[in-house]
Amino acid sequence: MARTGRPRAFDKDQALERALLLFWSRGYGATSVQDLVDALALERGSLYGAFGDKRHFYLAAVQLYWDTYERRLVTALEDGPVLPALREVLANPARAQEYASDVGVPQGCMIGNTTAELVPQDADAREVVARSHARFTQIVADALRRAQADGEVTQDATPEAQAQLLLFTVQGLSLVSRAGLDTATALAAVDALIDALRA
Numbered sequence: 736m737a738r739t740g741r742p743r744a745f746d747k748d749q750a751l752e753r754a755l756l757l758f759w760s761r762g763y764g765a766t767s768v769q770d771l772v773d774a775l776a777l778e779r780g781s782l783y784g785a786f787g788d789k790r791h792f793y794l795a796a797v798q799l800y801w802d803t804y805e806r807r808l809v810t811a812l813e814d815g816p817v818l819p820a821l822r823e824v825l826a827n828p829a830r831a832q833e834y835a836s837d838v839g840v841p842q843g844c845m846i847g848n849t850t851a852e853l854v855p856q857d858a859d860a861r862e863v864v865a866r867s868h869a870r871f872t873q874i875v876a877d878a879l880r881r882a883q884a885d886g887e888v889t890q891d892a893t894p895e896a897q898a899q900l901l902l903f904t905v906q907g908l909s910l911v912s913r914a915g916l917d918t919a920t921a922l923a924a925v926d927a928l929i930d931a932l933r934a
Contacts, residue, residue, distance in 0.1 A: 747785055750775050754786075755796040759845050763793050763852050794859055800845040801867045808874055817882035818929050821875070825905055825925045844909035851910065871905075872898045879932075889934045897932060904928060 757774050758766050768789050772779055786792040811820045846867045853860035872895065879894035888897070908921055 750777065750785070751792075751795060751799055754792060755799050755845075758793055758796050759800070759848070760842070762848060763789075766793075790857075790859075794863060797845055797849050797860070797863055801863070801870075804846075805867075805870055805874070808871070812874065812878040817878045817887060818933060821878075821901065821932075822925060822929050825901065825908065825928070826922060843913045844906065847906045847909040848913075850906070868902060871902050875901055883934075886934050888932050900928075 753775055754771055757770060761770070766789075768779065768782070771777075771782060771789070771792065775782065782792070786795060808824065811824060846864055849860055850864050854864055855861055876894040876898035879888055879897050882888035883890050883894060888894075892900075904925075908916070908925075912921070
């Protein structure tokens with residue numbers, strides 16, 4: 736009997752992780768289905784069967800990116816002083832060029848990249864981005880609420896407003912970093928914001 740297709744003999748999670756790196760380094764529009772087929776060493780039929788079309792594959796990769804980021808954010812903020820941990824969260828986009836010495840290394844925040852490339856034309860992408868922003872704000876606000884109670888952070892604004900300011904800052908730094916941000920200048924801005932939050 737003739738085979739009608741290649742069996743799905745690959746690790747779907749591993750394939751998604753590899754696709755995430757490709758999408759992250761090139762962007763949605765500049766990554767073709769053939770690029771994915773070549774990078775993952777899959778046939779088109781296997782790729783479509785596992786993930787659907789390129790758009791659904793990309794959105795799954797963005798969700799994986801956010802899930803990983805959220806776990807790291809929660810871990811960073813769950814214990815100890817909040818402001819040093821928040822400084823590291825903000826400093827990561829500012830240091831993007833330190834990690835981009837090789838061609839193809841991911842740059843910027845993938846949520847921010849998705850916002851710039853697909854939102855507002857794509858409702859599903861907009862939903863993923865909005866959900867990620869809401870979770871960032873909630874996680875950071877919870878940490879700031881604890882820090883306010885401990886006397887570490889000023890109570891001049893609500894934790895929710897402070898968290899929104901931090902969201903705007905991290906997304907802005909991520910976007911600007913892709914255009915060749917001066918790291919020292921960016922870190923000085925981060926330090927000024929952290930100092931403004933200090934009680």
